[in-house]
Amino acid sequence: MAATPASGGAYSCETAERTREWMEALAAFLRGHRPLLEAHVVNFFEDKLWELVDAEWMECLRREPVESLLKLPSGCVQDHWPATLQEFVLTARSLVIPREQKPPQSFVSDIHVASIGTVLAQGMNSKKKHEIENLAAVVHAIAKSCGAKIVVDVGSGQGYLAQALSFEYQLPVVAIDASSHHASVTIARAERIKKHYAAKCVGKQLLTVPRTVTCHVLSSDTLATVTLDACKDDHGQHLGETNAACTKKSPQIQEPTQSSSPLILAGLHACGDLSVNMLRAFVSCKQVKALVSVGCCYNLLSEDSYKDTNTCSGFPMSKAAKLSELVLGKSIRDLACQSAERWRSLTVDIALQNFDVHAFRAAFQMVLEKYFPEVSRLSPSIGRQGKALRRQRLRKVVESQMATEKTYDSSCSTFKQQNLNTDDVDSVICGVDTGPDDIHHGECRKFTLFKDFTLSGLGRLGCGSVEDMNLLEIWKDVQPFSEYIGPFWCLRAALGPLVETYILLDRLLFLQEQSNLAEALLFPLFDPTVSPRNMADLRCDATNMGRLKDDQHNRISPAAVARATVPVLADDGSASRWTHTRTQRESRRGPSVLTPLSRFAHPEAPGDAAGQFQLLFTDRCSNSVAVQRERGNGWHTPPHSALDLEAPTVVMVVASQHTTVS
Structure with missing residues (x-):
């Protein structure tokens, strides 16, 4: 992926070295215009911010037609503009990563973008439908290529992506979100969709109805276990029946085996650090076959000290970016959300x-x-x-x-x-x-x-x-x-895509710095006018995106994956703030030895709602999920049931306010 400046030079991120060179050029340009970057329009009159800009530039731009101002962030200049202004605009644009949508067939073979029908599209606006159709097709194609049997939808929201993957592409999906409200919306929506698909199943044995299950991390002493029948009869799948074999006393659970299903991580506009933690999960768990993530909300990223290259903040991620000591801050990261394409379309x-x-x-x-x-x-x-x-x-x-x-x-x-x-x-x-x-x-x-x-x-x-x-x-x-506000705001908007490019390249370089990754790229998956945050992080552990290797020796069950992925659940920005600590496999009180997914604490919850919880994936009854709660001086382990994830299933894992379980 490259951007070509007007001077005829080029930037590339094909290798770690080329990516570093691009980031160094970006950092130098951003440092040279830091006052404009840090300026906040609310202080425009109070601080006389127009004086930060070359007086000749402002005098020129205030007389320009609005159409010319709107095209400025896209790199369009006028011949009568001062030479220094033209140079600023053209140089800025030359440093921006290309964002025009590309056909997904250009990076992954055997892909078909299915149009989502009216039933699955309920509740979606045109923007969301465009995103879901393209992302679901890519996730399905990559999952098929790399042999991933289960998709983990991180930050699933109302379940649009998860349900499209399950109902349209017949993929098992674990949808993870920290909002109980999203869970209730997802459940209601899934029930409406299931009725439609169930009606189509009459007389058609080959058509299976995906199942939907919601798992709650309960804020009480009651421990929840959710069961789902994995068996089929001659007429298809039973929805919601209990597998008797899974309700018996749990045997001791072992480490993940080679026969466990590989996974692919997916996220649509995973907010702030959510996208970052997905990348770290991909790196730390070699058994995760691929990742497809579209990030957003750069202003919500955590930004850490540059002294320690081992810190785990949302920005910077790469060692090279940490050593460069380019500090952004919330205001500048917020500017990264400005879209030149949206400006041009106004x-x-x-x-x-x-x-x-x-x-x-x-x-x-x-x-x-x-x-x-x-x-x-x-x-x-x-x-x-x-x-x-x-x-x-x-x-x-x-x-x-x-x-x-x-x-x-x-x-x-x-x-x-x-x-x-x-x-x-x-x-x-x-x-x-x-x-x-x-x-x-x-x-x-x-x-x-x-x-x-x-x-x-x-x-x-x-x-x-x-x-x-x-x-x-x-x-x-x-x-x-x-009259200076329009020109001033357009000049700042021209810098926004540079900040976003720097953040995206930092994430790419973080992966390129890992010696065990053979493929990592940024791809413009959506139409940027429809969906400005259109750059997808595509990562796989194979050398060819079109035909990914299915390494049987590196397969893993959700148990090991979860230890890395679930920390992204820690905070969704809602009123209830969850904190977490990652854990290793440990023995707990009770008849079973479990593989902890992650522990959660809810410090703001009143009474018995406060405390420690842990969510677990187990290897019993194929791939399964269970919940424990800390009680007294140990972890209480109930008799466990399991969720079979071999068939098309949507499992919603969500923090909950419930106090009882029926």
Whole structure:
């Protein structure tokens, strides 16, 4: 994979050495523009951030058509721009990893991207459907090539990927997520899908209905074991029956055997450190045959000290990046989520609305500084108020147009039959002709919107209005400089893809530094306009992505894999924060010797909900899962049942608030 700069040079990540060279060039460029990287638009007026940029650049860009500004992050320059500005834009773009979607057949053979039907696609928007169709096809093809029998969907959310793999491709899937809400949604959705597939099974013995099971790590003394019949009768699979052989007293469980099924790890937009821990799991467990992961939320990555190259933070991962000592920080990592493709696809009206909202937020910061300095020092967040403001404004425009029976263009021709809810407003936002009275027209109207924005923001922060608060004076002071916000924000946005490229190359180099890996690459799996976070980490332990070796001697059951993979469950960003400690195989009190997957602690839970838990995969009854809870001075081990994972199955493993089990 390479990016070609305008100068005719090229960057490549085909080898570790070439990847390091690319990262060094990126680091040098980013260090040279650190003030622009670290600047926060909310402080635009307060800190006079336009002065950070070359005055000649700003004077040029403020006169540019909005269309030219929107193309700037994509590397498009104009001949009349200052030479230094052109050099900045072209050099920045030359350092960005190519993101245009490629056909999956270019890296893995024997692949067919199936279109997901309406039943499986329920609840998905067009973006999610596009992602699931492409990712599921790739996971299936790689699993088939490398002989992986089970897919572990890490950070599975509402189970879209897991259910597509199981129902569409007939793969057993273990779906892991830390949200009990996601589990309940997944269960309800799976039941609806199963009814459809069960109806199709009538008279068709060859069509099997995938089974879905949810395993809860219980927050009580009750220990949960979930059973599922692995047997078939002459008419197909029984759903939800108990295998009597699995309810007997468990024999001693041994280490994983060579006959255990190999696995593939998969993750769609695994948030923050989730993607990072998947990579470490792949490296630490040689028996994992492959990994396909698309990351996101770089702002949520942990960032550690550069002194110790053995640290396990989310960034940096590679030894070379740690030694370079390039510190990013949350604000810069947040900038990595900017998409040049999305910028280029914006309409002029929407772009101007975005610039106005940034101006309102920066002016609101001036209000806080003047009238609520103690609140301002806390760096408060007022939520996605800009988005709400745009929706509110658009709603008024649409209602006005509907009242006058104005004709809509074809892009929103169905809007008249719909209610004006949030999703409807979003769906037509690019198609409505908002007219001359739009948000960006008329300074009086802008001040009114700024006033509404300010009062709403103060309300969200719990601040009452001050009687002598002169908002008009503040707006008059900042308004002459508001025209610089668009150019400034576009210049910062041009740096975002460089930050993302550096983070992605750091992950790739981390794998390239491992001597036992023969194949690791980054691949643009999705259309970047539809799904901006479209770069997939593809890792395998073979030399050919098209025909992966199926090494029987390296196969392993979920027991060993889980010790490395489950730490990604530790924190999904929800109110309940789970901590974990990885464990090795140990003997526990009770009749069985088990292979611990991971231990969990819930320090914030009240009463008997607090304590230590461990989730285990066992080798009894094929591949199986069980749960233990610490009680007294040891681990309580109940009689164990098993989940057979040889047939198409979705197993949802989730942290739960339950206190009893029926």
